[in-house]
Amino acid sequence: MSYSFITYEVADHIATITLNRPEKRNALNGEVVKELIGAFTAAGDDRQVKVIILAGNGDAFCAGADLEYLQQLQRNTFEENLADSRQLMALMQQIYHHSKPVIARIEGHAIAGGCGLATVCDLSYAVPAAKFGYTEVKIGFVPALVSVFLVRKIGEGRARELLLTGKLIGAADAVQMGLINGVVAPGEIHDLVKRLASDLCTGASANSLTLTKQLVANALDMSMQQALDEAAKQNALTREHPDCREGIRAFLHKEKPVW
Structure with a gap:
């Protein structure tokens, strides 16, 4: 499968899936979600792959839905929006239930749907400057799909705090809440995530x-x-x-x- 919005690489039993829309802050749309599903499917089918790394190219991990996509959603019928929502649901379920561990390497902000991607990964590590938040309520939307996974991950009370306020939190607070696993210096995060993935492969x-x-x-x-x-x-x-x-x-x- 060829990709326009992501890159997919396999080396040393590790598949690295990278969001590759840096000019759009790796924002999501239907095509990006479709390509991510294809890449995670390929990693699942490849018997040489034991661990998956999810990353973002550029200054952001993923800024959520892009503006053109949001405008298109307002013109969709209910049936079209339901089909689109189910496609994003399929991606989140795929990552959460994937047969292989998924590690998020977060080198920039993870907002809204981007924070949702970090939520469903098995392990997540971020640089100190990264911000996290589910900002959907601030634009009259709802963080519907991610709420199901977030309550499981950090508990109802903290999930309510993040989802209802739509506030952004820093990486250190994300660790304290249990949303991510650790904060790593920018010059060290690639090596740490690669080492962790390699340890899972061999250990x-x-x-x-x-x-x-x-x-x-x-x-x-x-x-x-x-x-x-x-x-x-x-x-x-x-x-x-x-x-x-x-x-x-x-x-x-x-x-x-x-x-």
């Missing part, structure tokens, strides 16, 4: 990463007993998987596992 089996993501994502959809029953089932199934057998063999022989 954990692909099967274990996939199942762990599924267990975490599904836990809140079940009663405690249902979640425990599912966890016990996955525990038993994993013991039969070749990755587990290799991991135990390597541990017992004080060797590095070969996955």
Whole structure:
């Protein structure tokens, strides 16, 4: 698949998906969302890829929806807007439930839909100057899709604070709220995220990463007993998987596992 608004690269078992509209502050529109879905699908289908990095080219990670796109939405029919919303929903679900860990490398502001992308990634790291916020209410819109994921991630109280006020917060406050995982100096963030991705590639089996993501994502959809029953089932199934057998063999022989 060829891309006009993003770049897609694979090296050392890591797929890097980069929003590439720096002149638009990597703003989202229907075509960008479609290309992101295609790239995440490609990474999921590629057996050589174990970890995905999501980044933005230029001064912003992603500034949300672009102005031309917002103007077009006002001319759409309800059915057209519903289809467009469902496409963005599909992207957020895809990232949240992706079979491979997704790390956001945030080197600029993540606003509205851009903050939504950071929300659904498994791990997120930002430079100190990055700002975060769900500003939809300030233009008479609603942060509808992201609210579902944000409540899960940081809890109802903090989600209400961010979504209702539409305020921007700094990277340090985003860490304190649990929205992102860490703040990293601009000259170090590439190396840190690459090192973390590499550590996941070599230090954990692909099967274990996939199942762990599924267990975490599904836990809140079940009663405690249902979640425990599912966890016990996955525990038993994993013991039969070749990755587990290799991991135990390597541990017992004080060797590095070969996955």
